[in-house]
Amino acid sequence: MARLALKRPGPVRRRLVRLYEALDRRYGPQGWWPGRSAFEIVVGAILAPHAAGPEVERAIARLRSAGGLTPERLARLGPGRLATLLGPSGAFRAKARRLRAFVDYLAMRHDGRLRRMLRRPTSGLREELLALPGIGPETADAILLYAAGRPVFVVDAYTRRILARHRIVAPTVAHARLQALIMANLPHDPALFGEYHALLVRVAKEHCRTRPRCEGCPLRPDLGGRPPRG
DNA sequence: GCCCAGGTGGGTA
DNA sequence: TACCCACATGGG
Numbered sequence: 001m002a003r004l005a006l007k008r009p010g011p012v013r014r015r016l017v018r019l020y021e022a023l024d025r026r027y028g029p030q031g032w033w034p035g036r037s038a039f040e041i042v043v044g045a046i047l048a049p050h051a052a053g054p055e056v057e058r059a060i061a062r063l064r065s066a067g068g069l070t071p072e073r074l075a076r077l078g079p080g081r082l083a084t085l086l087g088p089s090g091a092f093r094a095k096a097r098r099l100r101a102f103v104d105y106l107a108m109r110h111d112g113r114l115r116r117m118l119r120r121p122t123s124g125l126r127e128e129l130l131a132l133p134g135i136g137p138e139t140a141d142a143i144l145l146y147a148a149g150r151p152v153f154v155v156d157a158y159t160r161r162i163l164a165r166h167r168i169v170a171p172t173v174a175h176a177r178l179q180a181l182i183m184a185n186l187p188h189d190p191a192l193f194g195e196y197h198a199l200l201v202r203v204a205k206e207h208c209r210t211r212p213r214c215e216g217c218p219l220r221p222d223l224g225g226r227p228p229r230g
Numbered sequence: 231g232c233c234c235a236g237g238t239g240g241g242t243a
Numbered sequence: 244t245a246c247c248c249a250c251a252t253g254g255g
Contacts, residue, residue: 048236048237049235049236049237049238049250050234050235050236050237050238050250050251050252051235051236051251051252051253053235053236054253054254055235055252055253055254056236087251087252088252088253089251089252090235090250090251090252090253091237091238091249091250091251091252092250092251092252093250093251094238094239094249094250094251095250098238133238133239134237134238134239135237135238136237136238136239137237137238138236138237138238139237139238142236154236156236156237157235157236157237158236159236197236200236201236204236205236209234209235
């Protein structure tokens with residue numbers, strides 16, 4: 001478990017820490033991201049939208065079987081072949097275009113070398129990733145955190161839903177503001193951010209998704225407080 | 231058979 | 244800024 005040593009924690013910080021500790025007690029270390037290589041992590045992040053979990057893993061396994069899990073080999077797969085391999089992940093033609101755009105960018109800007117790309121300064125790399133088709137804030141941040149090891153908190157729909165239900169933030173809080181709030185209140189530790197995100201996904205999938213009214217929340221009921229203003 | 235899913239991008243008002 | 248919809252398969 002990543003440690004949280006905090007001096008004089010404020011209300012938001014205290015609630016974020018208590019939420020993390022409750023999740024960690026309940027589920028333990030998650031060991032994300034389940035990628036065998038940095039490139040596999042990037043591929044998984046690009047395939048993830050609307051196809052979480054086993055479908056993405058199946059698509060990656062098919063890519064691996066076809067020898068397509070390196071940038072240069074993936075670039076050599078034809079669009080039709082690539083789309084066919086991605087079938088289980090859904091939206092496969094769109095995702096094939098996105099993967100192709102990523103390896104093309106890698107070849108053009110970083111000599112095809114992912115390691116070189118991952119050494120870029122965080123803010124510059126984030127801008128480059130966001131400029132690619134199909135890569136938005138969540139996908140870019142997942143790559144920064146899990147492939148590049150940068151202390152960037154990945155905010156997704158689960159993060160917003162759970163933090164809102166525990167009254168740590170308002171449900172309508174903007175993505176950038178939510179990310180800034182979390183990062184201003186937790187130590188900038190990639191291992192901690194990675195575990196926290198993974199734990200949020202875990203509880204959301206196992207509990208929140210099937211019980212939208214939070215009946216029998218596995219987390220402590222006293223995590224909340226008064227609804228935040230704004 | 232219907233609804234939704236760890237998101238993104240294009241369109242519209 | 245806010246909302247709608249396509250992307251497309253798979254599971255509940």
